[in-house]
Amino acid sequence: MKKRTLFSRDEMLTMNVETLKERGVTVEEIAEVAYAQQSKWTDEVSRTDCIESVEKILSLRDTFHILQLGAEIDRLTEENKIKEPLREILHSDLGLFGIDELFGLELAGLFGTIGKTNFGDIDVNKPAVVERLNTKGKKSEVSCHTFLDDIVGAIAAAASTRVAQIQNELEARKDPNYKEIKLDFDL
Numbered sequence: 001m002k003k004r005t006l007f008s009r010d011e012m013l014t015m016n017v018e019t020l021k022e023r024g025v026t027v028e029e030i031a032e033v034a035y036a037q038q039s040k041w042t043d044e045v046s047r048t049d050c051i052e053s054v055e056k057i058l059s060l061r062d063t064f065h066i067l068q069l070g071a072e073i074d075r076l077t078e079e080n081k082i083k084e085p086l087r088e089i090l091h092s093d094l095g096l097f098g099i100d101e102l103f104g105l106e107l108a109g110l111f112g113t114i115g116k117t118n119f120g121d122i123d124v125n126k127p128a129v130v131e132r133l134n135t136k137g138k139k140s141e142v143s144c145h146t147f148l149d150d151i152v153g154a155i156a157a158a159a160s161t162r163v164a165q166i167q168n169e170l171e172a173r174k175d176p177n178y179k180e181i182k183l184d185f186d187l
Contacts, residue, residue: 009059016058019071023148029129030054033156036127037118038163045163053159053166057110063155066107070100070147074137077144093138093146104150104157111161118157123150130156 007015017027031050038045057063076082077090089097101123108119126134130153137145172178 007064009061012061012064013055013059016064016067019067020058020152023071023074023145025129025133025148025152027051027054027058030152030156031159033122033127033129033153034159034163037121037156037160041164042167044167049163049166050159053162054155056162057107057155057158060110062110063107063158066103067151067155070103070151074144074147077146078142090146091144093134093144097146100147100150103147104154107151107154108157108161111158111165114164115158115161118160119154122153122157126153 031054034050035047108115133145133149136143
């Protein structure tokens with residue numbers, strides 16, 4: 001019997017939340033990073049908006065592939081199932097490696113240039129859960145979060161950007177010249 005390779009958005013969300021939980025991360029922690037980033041620009045943002053956006057990002061197919069692959073690479077590194085010298089490069093989160101940032105940029109880029117800019121801010125400043133993952137991964141002989149810290153930061157960046165896009169859409173609809181056009185997609 002052929003194994004499944006395609007999953008619904010609900011299934012991908014569930015699997016992604018479970019993978020994050022196994023790696024010690026919650027949706028609420030990621031949403032808090034998104035909230036901190038977006039609340040600098042507007043008072044209209046709520047933590048609930050950020051949680052909903054994180055969950056939406058976690059239900060996307062590209063996010064599913066990036067998160068599942070990155071978490072698996074980190075896990076295999078922890079279990080010494082990656083050959084040297086790559087295992088030590090990954091375990092030490094070598095600054096010159098950079099592939100982990102590519103995962104983050106690709107994920108955040110789902111929300112355009114602003115998503116990538118927001119990811120850069122999070123990657124440089126390492127707020128909250130991103131800092132915890134980064135520090136634990138670099139200081140532990142057991143844990144590896146080389147990919148996860150960037151993926152979590154990228155999810156927060158994408159969620160922050162999604163919240164801003166929704167707020168801009170709602171503001172645009174207040175214009176007296178606005179005419180509703182039904183689109184067949186959802187942010």
